[in-house]
Amino acid sequence: MSAVAPCPSLDAFLAEIRAEFPRFRVVPKRGDALQRAIDIALRVVTLGGQREYLTRYHTVLGDTLYVPAAWDATPDVDRVITLHHERVHLRQRRRLGTLGLTLVYLLPILPLGLAWGRARIEWEAYAETLRATARYKGLAAARDATLREHLVRQFCSAAYGWMWPFPAQVRRWIDDTLDALAREA
Numbered sequence: 001m002s003a004v005a006p007c008p009s010l011d012a013f014l015a016e017i018r019a020e021f022p023r024f025r026v027v028p029k030r031g032d033a034l035q036r037a038i039d040i041a042l043r044v045v046t047l048g049g050q051r052e053y054l055t056r057y058h059t060v061l062g063d064t065l066y067v068p069a070a071w072d073a074t075p076d077v078d079r080v081i082t083l084h085h086e087r088v089h090l091r092q093r094r095r096l097g098t099l100g101l102t103l104v105y106l107l108p109i110l111p112l113g114l115a116w117g118r119a120r121i122e123w124e125a126y127a128e129t130l131r132a133t134a135r136y137k138g139l140a141a142a143r144d145a146t147l148r149e150h151l152v153r154q155f156c157s158a159a160y161g162w163m164w165p166f167p168a169q170v171r172r173w174i175d176d177t178l179d180a181l182a183r184e185a
């Protein structure tokens with residue numbers, strides 16, 4: 001990777017995704033009955049640990065990206081970085097199939113805690129979050145301590161059901177990715 005690249009506009013990047021996934025669409029979570037049901041289920045299974053599913057998280061299901069209320073007010077560059085992450089999930093579904101992705105995501109090893117399959121799937125997407133951040137905002141932004149701890153929390157907290165509660169290992173994954181990005185710079 002050379003220097004910081006100009007970020008495409010949101011519409012340009014959406015068009016790029018639709019060229020690959022023609023049925024891709026972006027839908028607000030709030031008005032969607034299934035998303036509200038998932039929100040309630042997550043609050044129950046995480047004993048209230050995940051209460052931000054509707055307000056802070058982006059979720060891709062099938063060809064649809066469900067977005068929180070803050071989506072419209074989020075700067076384009078941050079939305080494009082999020083879309084990079086979600087495009088990884090679209091490609092994973094193409095690679096594994098809907099059933100395969102669902103099984104890997106939800107089952108092994110346990111539905112909550114030590115969910116190795118989910119951790120690998122999310123890590124592949126969060127590595128892309130780091131790559132896109134470095135690309136559009138620079139390596140220093142990708143190395144930002146707040147982003148780093150945000151990523152660690154995604155793996156080690158109730159956010160994704162404690163999918164890989166080993167912060168030292170998650171920090172190593174982040175370091176390895178940042179080192180690779182620095183080598184490419």
Ligand SMILES: [Zn+2]
Nearest residue numbers: 085089122125
């Ligand atoms: Zn993800």
